[in-house]
Amino acid sequence: MSILYILYITNLLLTNNVDQHECLSTEEHLKPLLNTSLKLAEDPQDGQHDTVKPVIQLPQRSRRYETDLKHIVFGIAASSNLWESRKEYIKVWWRPKVTRGIVWVDKQVRTRRNEKLPEIRISGNTSKFKYTNKQGQRSALRISRVVSETLRLGLKDVRWFVMGDDDTVFLVDNVVRILSKYDHRQFYYVGSSSESHVQNIYFSYAMAYGGGGFAISYPLAKELEKIQDRCIQRYPALYGSDDRIQACMAELGVPLTKEAGFHQYDVYGNLLGLLAAHPVTPLVSIHHLDVVEPIFPGMNRVKGLQRLFESVNLDSASVMQQSICYDKDHFWSISVSWGFVVQIVRGVISPRELEMPTRTFLNWYRRADYTAYAFNTRPVSKHPCQKPFVFYISSSRYDPGRKQIIGIYTRSKSSNPYCRWRMESPNKINSIVVLKRPDSLRWQKSPRRDCCRVLPSSKSSKMYLWVGTCREGEISELQHHQ
Template sequence: MPPSSPSIQRKPQLSSLPILCKGIVICGLVLFLFYTVLCHHPNNDNDLFVPFIAQEWPASSPTNVTSSPTDLSHIMFVLVGCIRTWKYRRPYIEAWWRENKTRGNIWLDVAPTQELLPWPSSSPPFRVNEDIKKLKIYPKLVNPVEVRIYRSVLETFRLEDNKDVRWFVMADDDTLFFLDNLVEVLGKYDHTKYYYIGTNSECIKSNYDFSFDMGYGGAGYALSYALVEALVSTIDECIERYPHLYVSDYLSSSCSADLGVDLIIEKGIHQIDLHGDISGLLSSHPKSSLITLHHFDAIDPIFPSMNRTEAVNHLMKPAKLDQSRLLQQTICYLRQSNWTFSISWGYSAHIYESIFPRSILRRPLETFRPWKEDRPPLFMFNTRRPSNDPCKAPHVFSLEGVLDRDEGSSSHEHVITTYSRSLQRNLPACSSNGNHSADPIVKIQVFSPSTGRKEAGRIECCDVDYVAGKDIANIKLRACMKSEVLA
């Protein structure tokens, strides 16, 4: 007879079933109550989760974005120079520095000599860099001067005068800033997060030699307060990692990259790694607002018949009235003569005896040479080769003067910039377009609205008022009509 053990073994399983069901019911009730409390909190559905999320996944950067707009007082300039070149470069800085408004210092290698004292209030206050020979890594540094330059950021951060600073802007002493445009551009970014804003070189060879991801220090670059705050505790450690780096801007790029921060390029910042006549570049500036120009000692004066200092001060005249339009290119046409006018506001005006679309004239005339001679391609942008073809060669006019009112009137409806012929073109008229020579024109007047800053990146159109044979052409800038084609 088979044993009864199988039936006996099943009894505990049957008797435990009610207990198991009770356990499931109790667990379900607990989970339901837990869900109800979490999902129906009277104040915030997610409040109970926040502490746990914050502990496990902390924010990578501050998020307390200030509501007030960025202004000039929020920018700290870290300018670097040396006693040997200061007296020659001082006029460049004084052309844009606003006494009692701009903040920052010019960092020097040694204290000023007696011939440079008393220090003028029109220049940034000077400070002398720390002696970097105290660094353990000093004997291994390939270029100690560049380390001194980069550590100026650290030394500036340690100063007591850093209240309300949002941006640290680094540049050389031969860099020209356009402050209104700088403020507007930096205002687009959140200074409480990590930002590294600058530009690379115009020349492919320079970027190849150093880095395509480096913000060139001569052109100037901006570091957000949050990024500098993170950098200062690691700068000397970073220098020890890269004693072989030859330039300060490559060092800066490397140290920022090690924190996971890449360069953001702003096209209005200009290294000017060029030689000779850069008028072709300045006459076809990109739509971006002009922020800086560098290397004035390495190029020809940007206006004819002037020295470098005079030329810089001349450019600052229209800049004081309207930086938003400075160097912005506007194209318009006189179709009965088959002429194209290209205006680089506050700098130059060109007349072509043919109709050219903007897609062509936005490419700079290659009037300049690269920083280092090399095989093509040379530049980071497309260019047009100069030509002696009378249908392609422009009549060139340079800024003569600027008025902030209509001449002979007390109204302030327009800013008037006047451009006079730089030199005779010495070419015949373009025969294929009807022999309409622009030789009689000696002056061009451009009327622009005086209603405040032009919106960054917005293209303007214009109308030409000219009577054949007269020596002056008038051009009025205006908003483009819907679907207006610039050709």
């Protein structure tokens, strides 16, 4: 019995030592993750410091990087044949001595002194490269090398290269907002797909479309430049420049990081339906401006873009962001695409429907086929009483006293059909005043639509709306007609 008791005690002590050793090992293993440091929690809204709080040092994907516009270089692919007209699009968004970039053309183009344009360079010779696609053009080879040729210029303090076409308009502050989310020291290929489901099937859903623009981080651009010429030779049958870039990215093993604000706009017709229901993400680019109708009726394409950029200059973060509310007295549904358009529809249409683009456009193959889009759409209502009353922005200004933007939206000249409903018509309204405070930090918070409210008005011909951050518990609540 004594021997058995000694063996039992010895085994118990050994077991305790092993358990203790395992606990210490686990603690040592977790120590780097559980190591805390004291940081000041700062409110980005007012810069006031809160109490000191322990912060666990864990990997954070949501971290923002101090990327500024000076860290971004644009590579713009241009055609000498279209330069005289296309350069007007570049002038809309380019900021001389602020934005950095190069326009790459196939041959020398005429330049004028003091034109507000980037530096213009001629692309390198691509005659040594094979090109066998019977539907495309050899210029795809030249354009695919824009990022690499820009890199070879040796520009300093570059974090990102952004590729675009000469008929692409960028909102450069929103480019910064998007790219600030990503670590520029890593390999990133950022852009978006086409709006055309057929185009994405034919080319690739994994490809960033060049017209909509895409961004390549500096270290990835360096790796691309090393292999690109060899890579191009392996894909002579590809159609365009952007699928050649994607083919090389596949060889490098880098997938597309999708950002829905880059817009290829492989559509024809009126962009109203798309822009009035923009996804909840910053508007980064608009492409195919020669293909679609001017964004404002009665104005040419360039003048319309200049009008839009009046809103961009006041609050670029909020341009095209949709708000939905209801006029409970009249039972109207109201959709605001800030800085662009306000639409009023009789009756109650759910937010789920209003945030879906109406098919005011045709797909890339000029067919009214809603199954050809890579996103949900809804038909334009055929009911005469549910045709929207459309108000396009006509002017906007900032009121420093009230710290708010005052936008005037004027009724479109197109007439609405006769309606038999007894419900009051918005026909009496000639203009809508939209009040909004700028919110440059909105994309540093979780994505959410702004709320809007109908304000009192002493004139039946004028409606007042407020647009801004939702209050606690505020929603776009449906109110049905009794």
